Amino acid sequence: MGDIADEGASRSQAEPPRRSVFIGVTHCGAGCALGDIIAERAMRSSGWTIAGDTFWAAVAADFLLAYFLGIVFQYFSIVPMRGLGFRQGIIAAVKADTLSIVAYEAGMLAWMGLIHFVLFQPPLNSTMSAYWFMMQIAMVVGFAASYPINRWLIKKGLTEAM
Template identity: 55%
Template sequence: MIPLWLTIVSILSLIAAFSSAALIIIDLRKRPQPMAVMNPVWPITALYFGPIGLWAYYALGRAAKPQSAEMSGHNGHHHHDGSDQPFWISTFIGSTHCGAGCTLGDIIAEFLVFFTGAAFVGSTFGTELVLDYVFAFTLGVAFQYFSIAPMRGLGLKDGIIAAVKADFLSLTAFEVGLFGWMALMRFVFFGPHLHPDSPVYWFMMQIGMIIGFATTYPMNWFLVRAGIKEAM
């Protein structure tokens, strides 16, 4: 039996998250990101970080206001130009990039398993983990490709190879944190009775994705320092 207070907290958290994502989307219409792939990344980040994601967007990632042609050569800047900001900010933004692909993949996979009842070896939980990773990896590589390929001037094949190299470890680190939390949800806190049709489920997944962000952050730090990923 899920306590009423937890259901209320979950609903409020989801409302705050969707509201934060909506505010970012509205602002992006006026101030699109210089790197186009970051336009979906910031709203998706707000879906699990909520108001913290909104703060991070305004404090760390918001683009400069578009200027008229005669002013475009003067005083223009962008918050997330990796050349003029602290390394921890570049790593944070790179981690949001990784987290967005994982989050979107996880959402798709969770609903797919829930609505189809798909089960590998008789386990829907095992199916969730497998499909979460597959969808997260696919979308993560796509997100990574559209950042690395333009920055390095790579073609399709080389861009995909570079994206896989850059995203495999960071994505895996994110999923390790998330999957660990999902195991606690399943085997310690709620058993097999909590499903994606409950707001509590997605509140718990928000927590899991924040944990995933925490586990992928040091990996992104290492990958950028090693030159495997680009600073965002």
Template identity: 55%
Template structure:
């Protein structure tokens, strides 16, 4: 069982993330600040789920100016600094990882799946597989339209751009999950039916952002991954 203070903090953090995600969705879908790259309309709110106010700030600073409506109102947006371009690239990868992790974690818990008697090993397999599938899909819908690629070539380029980035993201997250399972909350541990679990997963995703950042900087610099 999580201590009461952690549960309170968890609910506050989760609510903040959801409110920030909703604010981005309203701005893009409701107010018409639709992204010129449609997939980014999903990337920004998904990242807000775990990055909260930081993602909201980044959206208003770097995402909103890329919309057609903002350009019509203000003209060309200012240049995006390299550090922000890399951060947006990590968010693009992080969106697939986040959705994959949420879906896989929930499914594994509800189905009671375990490997070698521990749920965490099943979570590692399920999280990585689904995150990879969604991550490549996110990359495909960014790279293929920009480069005018066919389905096959687009998927290949998406895989090249995403596998290393996604793996680096999961290194940070999986390391944190190991601490959750074996150090902070050993058996019976925390499970996806508690707010504390998902709050700690938010923290793990932030760590994944950190571990994926240098890899994305290299991928963008080498032209393997498109600057978002």
């Protein structure tokens, strides 16, 4: 595990190009968006609630599936670039994408919480087109939230510049 950290430190750059950061964030966003869309559909059909609200169940499902898919996407991206084995690839993918996914999902889910609890009463739900429009805005917010984290991860050599 120390080898991966040393390897990342040797690749660090002074300041990564904006284009590389942008592409890295879109890579993160792809896993998050796919996870969120699948989770929303699954939660709608399940009727699960947390604290009596479907919103919290959707947040949990969105985050978990987005995290899983983000790590899978990162794994298949980072392993060939670095020539890693399975275990090292998983560790590198988790290191490379965890902060990025957390930032993306935090921004996105904060926007959706604002929509659910403040701006729309009664709350929107995933059967409404307005909900999916707000979800698109949420993904832009998530993108903005994860951009600085991705810049830092590339600068530190923890993720690859794309």
